[in-house]
Amino acid sequence: xxxxxxxxxxxxxxxxxxxxxxxxxxxxxxxxxxxxxxxxxxxxxxxxxxxxxxxxxxxxxxxxxxxxxxxxxxxxxxxxxxxxxxxxxxxxxxxxxxxxxxxxxxxxxxxxxxxxxxxxxxxxxxxxxxxxxxxxxxxxxxxxxxxxxxxxxxxxxxxxxxxxxxxxxxxxxxxxxxxxxxxxxxxxxxxxxxxxxxxxxxxxxxxxxxxxxxxxxxxxxxxxxxxxxxxxxxxxxxxxxxxxxxxxxxxxxxxxxxxxxxxxxxxxxxxxxxxxxxxxxxxxxxxxxxxxxxxxxxxxxxxxxxxxxxxxxxxxxxxxxxxxxxxxxxxxxxxxxxxxxxxxxxxxxxxxxxxxxxxxxxxxxxxxxxxxxxxxxxxxxxxxxxxxxxxxxxxxxxxxxxxxxxxxxxxxxxx
Numbered sequence: 001x002x003x004x005x006x007x008x009x010x011x012x013x014x015x016x017x018x019x020x021x022x023x024x025x026x027x028x029x030x031x032x033x034x035x036x037x038x039x040x041x042x043x044x045x046x047x048x049x050x051x052x053x054x055x056x057x058x059x060x061x062x063x064x065x066x067x068x069x070x071x072x073x074x075x076x077x078x079x080x081x082x083x084x085x086x087x088x089x090x091x092x093x094x095x096x097x098x099x100x101x102x103x104x105x106x107x108x109x110x111x112x113x114x115x116x117x118x119x120x121x122x123x124x125x126x127x128x129x130x131x132x133x134x135x136x137x138x139x140x141x142x143x144x145x146x147x148x149x150x151x152x153x154x155x156x157x158x159x160x161x162x163x164x165x166x167x168x169x170x171x172x173x174x175x176x177x178x179x180x181x182x183x184x185x186x187x188x189x190x191x192x193x194x195x196x197x198x199x200x201x202x203x204x205x206x207x208x209x210x211x212x213x214x215x216x217x218x219x220x221x222x223x224x225x226x227x228x229x230x231x232x233x234x235x236x237x238x239x240x241x242x243x244x245x246x247x248x249x250x251x252x253x254x255x256x257x258x259x260x261x262x263x264x265x266x267x268x269x270x271x272x273x274x275x276x277x278x279x280x281x282x283x284x285x286x287x288x289x290x291x292x293x294x295x296x297x298x299x300x301x302x303x304x305x306x307x308x309x310x311x312x313x314x315x316x317x318x319x320x321x322x323x324x325x326x327x328x329x330x331x332x333x334x335x336x337x338x339x340x341x342x343x344x345x346x347x348x349x350x351x352x353x354x355x356x357x358x359x360x361x362x363x364x365x366x367x368x369x370x371x372x373x374x375x376x377x378x379x380x381x382x383x384x385x386x387x388x389x390x391x392x393x394x395x396x397x398x399x400x401x402x403x404x405x406x407x408x409x410x411x412x413x414x415x
Contacts, residue, residue: 011242012332013319018075019331020315022338023378024068026345030374031060031367034116034349035208042364049368056367066222069120070308072338073226076124077233078242080131085237095132101405102128108343108397114201116346117208120226121339123216127227134231139238142231149228150305152221152298159294197356225301229308249320256313263306270299333385337395341381348377390414 047053080098087094102125109122134142195203216223236242245252273296318324334341351357352373365373388395393414394402403410 011245012329013245013316014075014078014242015332015335015338016319016328017071017312017315018335018338019333019341019382020328020335021068021071021075022334022341022345023331024064025072025342026349026378027371027374028060028064028068029116029118029345029349030370030377031057032118033353033363033370034346035118036350036353036355036359036363041360043360045361045364047366047369049372050366052368053366056371060367060371066225066304067308067311070225070229070305071312072342073124073229074233074236074308074312076128077131077230078237079233080128080135080230081234081237084135097405098132099129101401102126104401104404108339108401110205112343112346113204113209115204115350117204117212119343119346121342123212123223123226127230130227131230131234135234139235142235146228146231146235149224149231150298150301152224152294152301154217154224155221155297156294158218194355197354200350200354200356221297221301225305229305245316246320249317252313252317252320256310256317259306259309259313263303263310266299266303266306270296270303330382330386333389334382336389337385337398339401340395340397341385343397344381345377 049056083098084094087097105128106122106125109119109125112119112121134145137145213223216226273292315328319328352362353359355363362370362373385395391414392412393399394410394412399410399412
């Protein structure tokens, strides 16, 4: 087909790194019970690995949370560059096709959201469209935009606007304590009827989506961090970093050192500020965060991104050594089927923790148990992907996405 991208050898470290990122994603989401944690009642259950719960929780909250999904987002920005670059080398304008591709991803994201309200593919699709407009800018402008996003510029603007438009102090403000609650919040867990899949899906696509957007863009900075990382993925793609990553080992080690130093510096700067109520809590309670709290949050966001960079560089450095390559390379098939695996994670998570399926059983499981459960699901997916790609050229969703992108059935079976 004339508009298909040029065929080039895949850079396997990118696929393996994507597979590694999705390991952290599933473990974090398992710990959160795929947003079904608050639903009950649960069947009686005594934790089997109770002595490991604290360690498992620490790993999730201090090592994995927000960091692995950052790597996943970075690789999305990288993929955007690869697609646009290969099309440009062939003299094809891929912009319109990519726009249609993002519309398809948005629909896939809505499907995933019906199972898991925290699904981020629909947001990624919107950001992908934004990347089409940002692609025309030079690297220094893109880096400036990314830094402003990480520094919390949108949050500062929103807070300033809210202060300028705030009602007079004499008007009554409805607090979270006396705000009317949804009927489902007023019913004791044992009195709630078991929701059906369709009821849960509707709630995920309406109230769940609104809660997700609030967390991403209003009460928190998560969405802006993701967009910044998309942009950084594009910039790094332009440097051809991954095309020479296997022969520039000294550079890789130097970058790892720089990221570690930046991480230590940002964490040290945070300690210079007095301990305060979290920014999220103060905004949820209708308060006005102080400049100090906003600065600490910005430093924390930079620290989060730098820790993601450290994890990614450790993986990349180890991948260049033969012994580690044999092990880490097993994740490449998983990464090649990243879309299929991410969506299937949401489906499996819903089946395990939603009350319309097995939530009454697995909803009572504790941190160490669900971590082991997540590892088991991930291991099964790794094996399935390895076997699948022996017979097929793409994962199921990857093939469907590609076929719909070009309005033509793509080759599926390996010849």
